[in-house]
Structures are given as structure tokens and as C-alpha cells.
Amino acid sequence: MRILEGKTLSAEILASLPARIDAVKARLGRAPSLAIVNYFADSPSAVYVKRKIAACEKLGIKTELFAPKPEEGYEAFKTLLARLGADQAYDAIMLERPLPDGFETMETWDSLPAAKDVDGLSSLNMGRLFIAKKFTEIENGGFFSPCTALAVVRLMKFHGLNPAGTNIAVVGRSAVVGRPLAHMLTTLDATVTLCHTRTRDLPAVLKASDLVITAAGKAKWLKKEMLPAGATVIDVGTNFDENGKMCGDADFEDLKGTASAVSPVPGGVGPVTLACLLEASVKAAELTPKNEKKGIIFT
Secondary structure, X not given: OEEOOOHHHHHHHHHOHHHHHHHHHHXXXXXXEEEEEOOOOOOHHHXXXXXXXXXXXXXXXXXXXEOOOHHHOHHHHHHHHHHHHHOOOOOEEEEXXXXXXXXXXXXXXXXXXXXXXXXXXXXXXXXXXXXXOOHHHHHHOOOOOOHHHHHHHHHHHHOOOOOOOOEEEEXXXXXXXXXXXXXXXXXXXXXXXXXXXXXXXXXXXXXXXXXXXXXXXXXXXXOHHHOOOOOEEEEOOOEEOOOXXXXXXXXXXXXXXXXXXXXXOOOOHHHHHHHHHHHHHHHHHHOOOOOOOOOOOOO
């Protein structure tokens, strides 16, 4: 079974950033800066927060972590976003999910200035993404796309997996992974089935697929009997098993002998997502007008 590791690609992306960071420093007189908002220190995604901060520090990207309490309420959250959005000291804002109940709304995403919204959650960034007909428009556009979805496509390309003409099942329809990823793959000429909890006969859909991408957030649910022989699996899940060990949605050991290629958790999509976030933070700084108030219109 081929292992679709992401550490090598992540290192390549990160290696491309120092020269760009130096150019930002020369133009703006300061380093690129990222604000991270995280409510739950024990959530699966929060595992990566320390890694993000450490990676930023290593590259010379200024990072500040904000850890508000859920009991402070939604208005306090909006006030924080407004302050970060207006503060020219921050080029980029990253919201760690999950947010408290009721916080994940369109009002929240559009409280983020699109020019600082490096995970592509605002309606302007999402709109630009879904209007794109070709992946090159997504890669080269002056807007931001969800980092995890982008990381999956870049990992596929790195390992020589061509989506064109293939049947791909994407399991999970979240706004940050499933739906944007399905669209990205469509721009690369794949035929995509977006699956979710109401999908009838999910195993039948998976067995008809050349490639399965799982972002369901359920530990080790994907078993070998659900897949056709020789299928490729990309695992986006970040979970913890009964022993407290990080694992993906796919039962990695169980898939041996059935799947032809699998991305591991950890060490697969995760490192590439981190690299894409840092790259987007540098891009946000590159788009910051010198000594001018940051706007929301992109070229």
C-alpha cells in the first residue's frame, strides 16, 4: 500500500516562503502577521494550534493567539473580530473550529474582512471560489480558499493523482472541506459525489469510486469492505481513538491489502494544510497596501 505522506510537500511549500517574507518586510517595514482565535484548547483542531505558532515563529511570521471564553457570548466574539479586522497590525485572521454553539453563522464569516480571511470562509472568498471554472483560477486568483480543501488537491497533485475523468466520493459536506473540495475537484474534471449522513447506501457509492476522500470526523469508520479493490483513500479526519491516540476517519491498518494508496493521520493532509495556511498568511501580507487601510476588493 502506497503511503501518501504530506511532510515532504509541506516542507517544499514552507521553503518557498522566506524570500516572500523578506520582500514583505522590505515593503511594509514589518513581518507578516497572523491572529488565531481558538475557543476550545482540547478540540481536535486545536492540536495543530501550537504547531501553527511554532511554524510561524520559525519562519518569522508574527502570531498572536486569542482564547476567548464561550460564556462571554456572541457579541463579545463579534467585537473581537471587528477589532482584529480593523487593526492594520494583523494581515490575516484564522478562526479555529469548532466555535461555540450558534457562532458558526454567515454573520460570523462576513465579520471577517475578506482580505484577512485566509481560510476562505467569507461570502466574497467563497463566491470567488465557486465561480471559478478552472483550478488555475483558484490557484492564481487574488482571493483565499479553505486551506484544508486546497491541501487535499495539492497533496493529490504532488503524488501524481490526476482527478480528470475519475469518480471521486467526498464524505462530509462542511463549508470548509467537503463542499469547497468537491468544487475544486470538479474544476479538475473529476466526477464527484458529495456524501453525507443522508446518503442512501453509502457503501455502494464508495464501491463505485476510484478515490474516496473522507472528512466525516468519525474515528476509523472507513473499513476495507466499504471500498473496491485498489481504491485510493485520502483521510482528512482528525480524531482520537479509544486510547487517546490521534487517528483519521479511515481504519488505516484494516485498509492494508485493499486500498492501493492511503494518506496517513497524522502526517498526511495535516502538514500540507498548515503549510497552506502559512502561505496564505504571507499572501495576505503581500496584498496589504503600504500605509493604507486594508480593503476587501481583490485584483
